[in-house]
Amino acid sequence: MKYTLRQLEVFLATAHYENLTRAAASLSMSQSAASSALKDLESQFDVQLFDRVGKRLQLNALGDSIRPRAQALLEQASSLEEALARHQGTGHLRVGATLSIGNYLAVEIMARYMSEQEGARVELEVANTETIVRKVANFELDLGLIEGESRHPDLEMVHWRDDELVVFCAPDHPLAGKPWLSDDDLLDAAWIVREQGSGTRQHFDWAMHGLLANMDIKLELQHTEAIKRAVEAGLGLGCLSEITLVDAFNRGRLVPLPVPHRDFHRRFYFALHRQKFRSTGVERWLELCRESTQGLE
Known part of the structure; x- marks a missing residue:
């Protein structure tokens, strides 16, 4: 295999921050090490993944096309690591919820999720539909619970409850x-x-x-x-x-x-990225959401 998971982490962090210094800091790396990892990834395949505009690194068409697959690969590697360490533990989740859902429904689901296994954690971000959709599409959240509808081409909208x-x-x-x-x-x-x-x-x-x-x-x-x-x-x-x-x-x-x-x-929806790997934790969270509606519909 010509690439490493670390190289993919640097690639994805750079795509997110559009700045190598900030990407390196987010991965607790030196800028030189991050720069070397990115250069090695590009040189091994004789490709360019970013357009360099001053200090800003912007994904080009090739970089944008492989980003979802790189993210999915890292998610699978992370899920495997969690399974080996915790014997199929559910692990850490980043969940976004719109205000009504976040303030009145998500906290109870989060409590059930975290009580099932010691060490499981949930980061819950509460914002409006537009913000949650953007962050799920940008791989900043594992899934979203939203009140509005979205036609974002990268997202799958799954009906949750009325x-x-x-x-x-x-x-x-x-x-x-x-x-x-x-x-x-x-x-x-x-x-x-x-x-x-x-x-x-x-x-x-x-x-x-x-x-x-x-x-x-x-x-x-x-x-x-x-x-x-x-x-x-x-x-x-x-x-x-x-x-x-x-x-x-x-x-x-x-x-x-x-x-x-x-x-x-109206309907509430799960917002899921079409190309993001769905970990054991994500699947369990969806199950708990569906269980919470039993008897309501």
């Missing part, structure tokens, strides 16, 4: 207690909603087709709790996943507003 957005208001809002809201009600109200790039905002915009251009979007906030507090303070109506509102409804702090003629049904 969800419903709910329109809501403060108990003393003029619309509270109304049997249902008409389109005129929706247009007359002020709204506090999620930011562009979030899955919740994506589906809210779809559900409000034909009205959106004339709606009063008063605030766009990145966090569900901030939206709930703003609505509770009487600043307007909100629209969030039902999983984020159960406690507030039970306590009477917020009340749901039926909008039966608008489609607020």
Whole structure:
């Protein structure tokens, strides 16, 4: 074999950071050692994998085409190492989750995963759909749990569970207690909603087709709790996943507003890179996610 796993690690780190010094630091190597490993990889096959623009190293077409396979190979090597060391242990996972999922569903799944085997670790990153999709596509996360839909060509979107957005208001809002809201009600109200790039905002915009251009979007906030507090303070109506509102409804702090003629049904998805090796840990995480929905659907 003409290449080493270390050479592939240097190649992938350089592709990620687009800078050899930062790539070397991430691998605890000297810059000269990293540079030598990269030069050896290219010279052994008489190829160039990067376009060198000043201090920046940008993947060229050949480098970009082999990157997923190099990543998959290292993932398999890592999985083999974990299996030998832990006798098929599940190991370390990097999971991305959108805000509603990360704050209300993922932590319980993470606790179950980590309790199954001593030493198993999970890094959970919570961000909006756009960010999670980008990081899974860039091999920065092993998988994503997202609320929105994505057509990224490198990702496989696998249905996980169904969800419903709910329109809501403060108990003393003029619309509270109304049997249902008409389109005129929706247009007359002020709204506090999620930011562009979030899955919740994506589906809210779809559900409000034909009205959106004339709606009063008063605030766009990145966090569900901030939206709930703003609505509770009487600043307007909100629209969030039902999983984020159960406690507030039970306590009477917020009340749901039926909008039966608008489609607020949506799906949660697993976002998986098509060319990334699926380790034992990834497969077990997916199983735990599916088990968590039993009895719900």
